[in-house]
Amino acid sequence: MMASDGMLSLSWNNHKATFCHILSTLREKERYTDVTLACEGKFYPVHKLVLSTCSEYFEKMFEHTPCKHPVVVLKDIKCADMEALLSYMYDGVVSVLQQDLARLIKAAELLQIKGLAVPDEPPLKELSKKNAYPWSSRDDRSSPHPKRRRREDMMTSTSQGSSLPPPESPPSSPQHHQESNQSWDHSKSHSQDQREDGVDQRVGDPVEPAVEFSSPKQEASHNQEPVDESLVKEEVIEGSEDNQGEGMDSRIEYGGMGGGDSNTGGEEQGSKFPHQLDTKHPQPLHEAVVEALAGPSGMQGWLGTGELGGGFSMLEGYSEDGNQEVHPASTGPHGTQQSHQMVRGLEAASRCPCCSYTTTSRSLMEIHIATHTREKPFACPHCPFRAFHNANLKTHLRIHTGEKPYTCPYCPYSAAQKEKLKAHIRTHTGEKPFACEHCPYRSTRKDHLKSHVRLRHMRRTPPQPPLAI
DNA sequence: CAGCAGGGGGCGA
DNA sequence: CGCCCCCTGCTGC
The missing domain is CATH 3.30.160.60 (Classic Zinc Finger)
Incomplete structure (x- = not known):
């Protein structure tokens, strides 16, 4: 463009198109994907960046989810809709059959997809009116009021974006470009990065002082509705030790363990999860993956358990090779049923995503997973430290009390x-x-x-x- | 500066 | 209890 004072402004004419195209390509190749969406048994490796850009819902979710590669289980979304929405988010365009439109929009509302369900900001996406938003002629495209209204209505009965009301519409397949065979088979991959160090993160932990993780609560407080427990849980991130990465935050405050990243930790972990490294992203991602493999038990993910997950449960079949963290994305009775059905369907020998534990029993697996996901019940009254065991807390408390009972x-x-x-x-x-x-x-x-x-x-x-x- | 040694904190079980 | 990691001070090359 223009220059002033000798400054040249260089513009990339085709930037938008190229950028979007590359993004889509990256998704097709599953490169640099750092989150996996799962619905109806299909898995879609995508990019947090893109999801966050297109959806405040995802943005908030990732904001409170330190996992390197979380798996978000979308229970109330049809995979066809998911594919369409992904197409929309990546390409800015989606083709949908008129009959499927309502359901698609509903899904978009659930996920708060900008431009479809939520008024998007100035640089709006190219949503073709005829395709996705036939009625938009009477609406400002950038602010789909009718949609918004609908969403607000729904929100009055559920907490924001968290408990997603189950869509009632029957499944069908909207037309979409890519993705149709994106569903992965379990062996395919993803085992890579999941691990993060752990960190007891507990966003939204009810027991937690509001100060610590205020954001989720703030969100909730904005709603008139009481906080939906499932929302809170949804954001809970359980970690285990060594997390490097984002998950470290809390630990950094008081921990020395700092994500076991630097020295041996890295090496050991690398060797500890070799399968994770070789399976899916043989490429450059490597380093990031290694980095992500923070801890031996680095299970940062939010793993739903019977008690926690209102509408979410582990995908056992998926976990078989997976080592994925699973994050619940939707809740509600329907979701629960759905997920349970799904799990039943997949019942087979399954393996814990965080360790080598294997069982054919879903309930046993849930119990086992609870050992990874449970909260640390013992909180230090003086600092953010939390422990799984009271004995650990007692030891920790000596730091504050100065008590040193073992004398030489x-x-x-x-x-x-x-x-x-x-x-x-x-x-x-x-x-x-x-x-x-x-x-x-x-x-x-x-x-x-x-x-x-x-x-x-x-x-x-x-x-x-x-x-x- | 590299390596060693000791202190200290945390984690999982 | 055993292990891991970080930090720091000391020492010798």
Whole structure:
């Protein structure tokens, strides 16, 4: 464009079209996808960025979902509609049969898709009137009031965007471009990244002080409706340790564990989930995946369980190879039924997405998964720390109280943890139980031995390099 | 500066 | 209880 004061403004004429095209292509190739939508047994790997751009609902969901690659189960959405909406979000256009329009719009409302169900902002998308919005002639396209009204009506009976009222319309297939065979089979993939470190995140945790995760509650408070429990749960993110990534937030405040990312953690994790790395994104994603594999149990995802998930449940079949985190996206009685039906249909030997636990029993799996997803019930009154076990909290509390009950018999040292004292005593006794298998080095502590091996025998003198050439 | 050693915090079980 | 990780201070090359 123009210049002022010697400044040149370069514009990319075809930017929009090219940009959209590339996005679509990326989706087709499933590259850089970082969220998977699941509905009716089909899985759609897509991009959070795109979803967030097109839907405030998804935006908020991801905002409170630190998972690297969450799986969002959409129970009240037909896969055909989902495909159409994805087409709409990626291409800005979707073709739909007149008869399917109402249902599609309804789905769009549930997901708060901008331009379809929610008035979109100035740079509106190209929604062809005839295709998707026949009546828009009487409406401002950018502000589909009728739609909005409808949505508001619905919202008055449910909390915002969270409990999605189940669509009643029967399933059918709107025409759409791509995606029809996007459904993946389980073996296909996704095992990659799911893990994040954990972090006990608990967005919306009812027990949590409002200060901490105010956003969801604020949202809820905006609604006149009482907070829908399912909404809250929906945002709950359970983590496990090591999360690097986004999930780290809370931990960073008080944790040293910092996402086990840096050193060994990364390596170990990498080796810990090899299947995740090789299955699906053999490509550049790699690093990101490795990064995502924060912790051994890094199950950041929101895994629905019987108690938690109003309308959501694990897809057992999916989890078989999956290692995916599953996030509930819709709730409500219908959703629940739907999902349960789906699960029943998939009943077979299934594997926990977060560990190697396998069972053919859905209920057993739910119980097991609860061990990953349960909240940390023991909260420190002085800091954001939470623990799974009371004993851990007690230990933690000593940080605040300064209590160090374990005293060294040889010196004035005292420790808050018994194990620390044991390690300390070795410094007096000279006991070094941990011997390096590559050299005479011995250590009083196992982690020091590990560091030693890493530094001296793994990094330094890699046996292969010369041979490899 | 690299490596070692010790202290400390957290996690899962 | 065992393990992991981070941080920091010390020491020797």
